[in-house]
Amino acid sequence: MNPREYLLNSFKVAVNAANPLHVVPLHLPKPPKGRTLVVGAGKAAAAMALAVEQHWPPNASMDGLVITRYGHTLPTQKIKVVEAGHPVPDKQGIQATQQLTKAVQQLSSNDLLLCLFSGGGSSLLSAPVGNVTVNDLQNITQQLLKSGATIQEINIIRKHLSTVQGGKLAVMCNAPILALIISDVVGDEPTHIASGPCAPDPSTYSDALNILEHYAINTPLVINKTLHSGCQQVLAETPKPGSSVFRNVENRVIASARHSLNASDAFFHKHGISAAILGDTVTGEARDVAKVYAALIKEIRQYSKPWKPPIALLSGGETTVAVKGNGCGGRNTEFLLSLAIELNGMDNVYATACDTDGIDGSEDNAGAIITPDTWSRSKQLGINARRLLTHNDSYHFFEQLGNLIITGPTYTNVNDYRAILIL
């Protein structure tokens, strides 16, 4: 294997560690005395459902319904897959969620509720409280997504406008619950993935109102009224940590950046290359994250500190891009373009950054790769790297060099994967 292949294979290993078809079977419970209902929501929901079907004992009763994003269906037999709107909820999602909650409410204590949650579930699983309409939800979701609010903050609003999220699916269920979770949220807290339908929620109506105020959201009147009613205890709060609601509930994160980085770490060690995980919760502007890592790479190349090469530096999380230009490219290629500029052609450094869901931003690529000749080749082709970065046009830097990584959708998502190999 050459260094380029090490990096590409390490990405495959990282994605495989989050592949529902590999991971879900390891966590399937014994069938209960009664029946098993499988419900779920998220971009990985269909793949997770398929994995359950493939490994569920054929003589045990099981059926269900999961909601996934448009275009993310896979051929299942017993578990119905419905497609709905993401990241902004729509009527299809609301109808499917009604069907789903109806089925959950029919379960008894001898049955089992098996939940399959993954990224995207917050908008796919949609059941607005009281008089809140789908239009209200769409309105506020669109504003929040543009506001700079974190996903955790957006989900605090969602949990307090939903009859299923923030632990309320658990409230309506009489059967024991096992929720299998693929985490695409930094920190991997069950309350933040699909807005935690079966997880205790530490946040409050008052938190929700504060967030709307902080980001100066133009809040629809009915939503404002609802949240204020909640503050005045007219509406019930979401169930909190320690609540008896969760006595027979287990939320289990079965795939995450952590799992994937550990798998990549093991891959490099197996091939005799030391690896260091620099964190699975990296956030920040992609171009600035690259500058911090560039300084570490220079330290390693120039002083063999804090590690002697060869060494692989691994990290995960979710970087951001404050878009100012009108170019193409996601946060992973933006990270790599900034890194290439900072490294300025340094030899013996290889790097990849990819979105584990297979789509970095809005284009067709999962990410890209830097090799030691990337910089000199870009110069030969007359590419103005700095100008492309200024215009958030990282896609075209790597496209011209033939250095994009294209995988197609992976049917899972544990966020960013970055690996830097220094020889």
Next chain:
Amino acid sequence: MNPREYLLNSFKVAVNAANPLHVVPLHLPKPPKGRTLVVGAGKAAAAMALAVEQHWPPNASMDGLVITRYGHTLPTQKIKVVEAGHPVPDKQGIQATQQLTKAVQQLSSNDLLLCLFSGGGSSLLSAPVGNVTVNDLQNITQQLLKSGATIQEINIIRKHLSTVQGGKLAVMCNAPILALIISDVVGDEPTHIASGPCAPDPSTYSDALNILEHYAINTPLVINKTLHSGCQQVLAETPKPGSSVFRNVENRVIASARHSLNASDAFFHKHGISAAILGDTVTGEARDVAKVYAALIKEIRQYSKPWKPPIALLSGGETTVAVKGNGCGGRNTEFLLSLAIELNGMDNVYATACDTDGIDGSEDNAGAIITPDTWSRSKQLGINARRLLTHNDSYHFFEQLGNLIITGPTYTNVNDYRAILIL
């Protein structure tokens, strides 16, 4: 020593490693057969000159002239100290530079030119070429400082508009030259400190024009004409690497982020605490650099990877703050406020970030310190940390907590010093 004292003392050690009075004496040459002329420019120039005077053999002839920033004079006997404008050049700087170059031109091959360069020298040592006036220089410097151009880019312009910088002081000198340099420029290249009066300059007139175009600088006509004349070889280029001009010239970096981080590293080791240097060239937005380090700190605290605590994480360089609010504070307190938010009260983590020149931004503090109770105390005081960060008001966060570090001017500068101690 408690963890807080370890951090504060490590900063003292880092600054001491860059203190001219300690460092310059280690690098003084033997007096030549003839006379010694001491010249220099920079914020540390007076302190460097004083160090030369204190350690120069009393029977050897020596005199000179250095230019420093207003308010940075120290009481010297033989070497005259002149104050001038920084970061925008002024007439005082131009007059002093004329005096300085006149003295240099009188040296012969038996003499020695001892140069003392430090940060700020680029504007203090000012000798515009041809018809370029001090007003033209001020005009273009002010525009460049606001443009987002790097200091390296700004210095490329300066070197091509100066009769002394970019190696041209070496051209006019018949004596051997030793230039002692305190580096405040990321990368520590002699050509970038005080715009390298005695250093080979790889950049060209054409580079200078490209930079002015890239940042859309409204270039005074006479400057535009000058640079175009240079491109057409009407004016001589700066002397390039490999030129015979530098046969008897040594540029020696005697203090830098590297030296200071190594000293801090040794300090921690002496006290039985492992330390890791994460780079001496860290750039990027201060708040985003903090996010990357927060992820690493979480990794260490949660998984004891890639290091087992206790560990001190050290780094240097020059972060930036894209000012959007109207608060107070420099890049180091902004870094620390962002770090405090990301750590969210995590225990057993201490951190400091300071400017080694003793002034972080425009206030009276060198930096600040975070202790494990910083977050809970800020909550008790009702401080809204996120809001302060949004308004670039990090100074008032640490002021209210009594966590500012105030040293006064240190008469040296090797840029940012950051140390994070994880127990």
